[in-house]
Ligand SMILES: Cc1ncc(COP(=O)(O)O)c(C=O)c1O
């Protein structure tokens with residue numbers, strides 16, 4: 001399988017190169033040249049199979065010959081052995097036809113672990129085979145950072161730099177990033193919001209000298225490997241509820257559009273999905289875009305679902321590319337409009353194509369809190385605020401007779417104990433795997449949202465690691 005850039009001006013790459021590259025040299029995002037197809041019989045056969053079996057079947061066509069089958073399977077098995085639930089991503093019923101897909105049984109209690117545990121292993125494997133190392137830079141609104149640190153801590157082939165918005169992540173999220181103690185991990189609190197952190201990462205990729213000098217790679221969902229890993233749970237959950245014969249809708253708490261784009265990918269691969277519903281908090285740029293056709297960034301608002309406090313949804317670029325029939329020139333024009341004026345207008349045909357597959361709605365803070373209370377009272381089930389945004393949107397959109405809805409449960413409520421307690425009076429406890437987390441000593445640095453400052457910081461630390469003999 002070859003990978004093409006959404007902006008059409010970067011060379012096409014094989015899986016391993018696209019994985020290490022992260023963002024294409026033309027600023028675009030990589031997508032497979034074509035979508036592998038799964039027949040109804042193959043999907044039906046996924047029901048009841050171990051998660052790792054389905055993952056292997058889904059990854060194989062994307063990975064091609066770049067990774068030997070035995071090595072791939074071993075990495076999948078290792079990655080999902082870190083999960084506390086044998087099903088990896090179990091379903092819990094919260095209504096007659098409404099299910100929560102729990103994606104938070106991994107080491108850092110959020111859905112990011114599903115992909116990060118795999119791609120850390122894949123990257124290490126490829127770097128080792130090539131005798132190379134990489135400097136990985138990631139932006140986080142709270143969960144990607146912790147998951148990346150848990151997955152890459154102690155890796156001999158990577159230095160990991162995570163930029164998080166100072167004062168805008170939950171205390172549990174911050175401790176997951178600042179207490180690893182690993183020498184190859186650097187947590188950086190940036191004076192700004194998530195979009196500033198993400199813009200810094202993209203600017204580093206566009207700075208050729210810096211990029212090539214440090215061997216830059218990325219683990220945000222701009223990296224195709226992240227999306228690929230997230231496709232699997234759409235297949236496992238749908239098959240276990242009766243797909244392809246049963247009609248299903250997925251509602252996805254959305255920020256950077258990576259998770260829901262994985263659902264779209266599953267759809268393109270043959271999974272019959274009635275609708276993909278984008279659920280946003282007050283940062284409702286995507287809900288506005290679907291309603292009006294205009295993608296217009298505004299101010300980032302702080303909410304009780306902080307991981308979704310995002311305006312620039314990176315993966316929406318992938319959807320525009322697909323919905324326009326892979327029109328890279330259009331993507332270039334719209335993305336240049338975004339960087340010059342903070343917005344763009346979707347052509348009518350593209351908007352119509354998006355509306356055929358997607359629906360979108362936002363949820364305010366009061367409704368999010370009310371949803372946490374209501375589901376606790378009705379089902380004795382505690383939602384985290386991000387999942388609550390999804391559940392509220394799913395219910396407000398209604399569930400058509402004869403269909404079922406799966407809302408993605410993207411985080412464990414214990415990552416946001418103050419918000420959950422304020423909503424329903426119950427403070428969720430961290431699982432035993434996290435004992436002592438809040439008492440551990442923190443290590444992080446604070447930097448302005450300034451490209452030179454961040455690049456200098458990274459260069460100094462990768463040099464220091466080299467001098468200390470940490471490089472194999
Ligand atoms: C808990 C949680 N829910 C939902 C999201 C949104 O996912 P995505 O960015 O893939 O749209 C994120 C992060 O973005 C998250 O951390």
Ligand SMILES: N[C@@H](CCOP(=O)(O)O)C(=O)O
Pocket residue numbers: 139140141142143144145219220221222255256258307308
């Ligand atoms: N919500 C995310 C934001 C970054 O998203 P990513 O999926 O592109 O890594 C976070 O928690 O960091």
